[in-house]
Amino acid sequence: MSADPWKIAAKAQYALWVVFLAQVAVGLFVKLPYDYWLSWLPALGALGIGLVTARSARHRIKNRPPAPVAVAPPVTGRWSAVNSPADKVPSHGTHSLAQTYAIDIVAEPADGPARPRTVLLWPVARRNRDYPAFGAPLYAVAGGTVVHAEDGQRDHLSRGSLPGLLYFWLVEGVFRTVGGSRRVVGNHIVLDLGDGTYAVYAHVQRGSLRVRPGDEVETGRLLGRCGNSGNSTEPHVHFQLMDGPDLETARGVPFTWHGVGVPGNGETFTVDADATAPVRSQDA
Structure with a gap:
């Protein structure tokens, strides 16, 4: 030493x-x-x-942050970043649950239905299928081992208005926080990428998992689909890296996506279908 x-x-x-x-x-x-x-x-x-x-x-x-870990993007298609560590750290306003360098992304397809925007009063809630992110496939960002995977929590309605958001922040969000990390991240997947780095996918769609704990996966393996479970106002992908498998005790680790980097808030980016990885035969 x-x-x-x-x-x-x-x-x-x-x-x-x-x-x-x-x-x-x-x-x-x-x-x-x-x-x-x-x-x-x-x-x-x-x-x-x-x-x-x-x-x-x-x-x-x-106190210098560790060097970013380069991994593949967890999605394909056209997306927009929200709550990005490119703009502030901690990105979600807290270091808890290893969210220091976490990022949220929402689907913004060039073709097809646009993502609904938040309105003032009505509708209070929207169907999840109205959002193009709902059901989008989630891919392994690197080769590794699945250490946790669950998808039994329901996908609640999206909060599509100011009253819906107020209810979410002042009532539902409080109860989820009291309920512990599982109620906050909802259905989620944790991958052991090796070298003390773990990837987390939160708010996964109920019943969409294609892997189980203990499975060895390659980069680009289909893991599950984007949902709206847990502490989420609309279907989106919450992704983060951390230095341990336990959300309660791990610390956040910076990341960068191959070909994308770390998109800032409001920045739109596109990931080609062949950019996430070689395993496309399982992307059913």
Whole structure:
């Protein structure tokens, strides 16, 4: 194990302080002249500045986010980013449930029905099938092992108006938070990508899973479909990386998608059908 250079620098600074204090003690004992003390002022200033600089640099390095992990996109087609870590961290306003670098994306197809927009009063709720993201296939972003997969929670109606959103934020969201992480993320999949990195897909559609815990998957394997379970106002894909398999204890890990990067809020991007991976025969 290599030595921490900042610890070495700090120890050197402390050693110099000891030498300086010893010189002060000697000077007091033998009653050295006034200019002796003046000669130590530059050294004292340098010691102080060096110690503060070393501590500051060490703090910055210690708190620097880890390097992004490059993976394939979890979807194909045309999508738009919401709550993106490209704009703020933590992206969802919290570090809980390893959401520090999480992203939400909604489908924005160039052809076909457009995604419904939120209205002022009516309808309070919308059918999930009115949203093009509902039922969209979710693919493995890298090869790995399925460590968790569940799809038994219902897909509730989407909140399509201001009253619906207020009910969601003030009533339903509170009860889901009290109910624990499962009620927040809804149906979800956790993949072990190796090297201490885990991928999470939240709000998965009920009954859509194509994998089970313990399954080995390749990049591009169909895992399930986008739904509206858990703490979700409309069908969308919530994706994140974390450093452990447990949402309650893991920390978020930055990601970047091959060919896409990290899209910012409102940024639309398109993923070709062959970009997510080689396993297309299972994309039924």
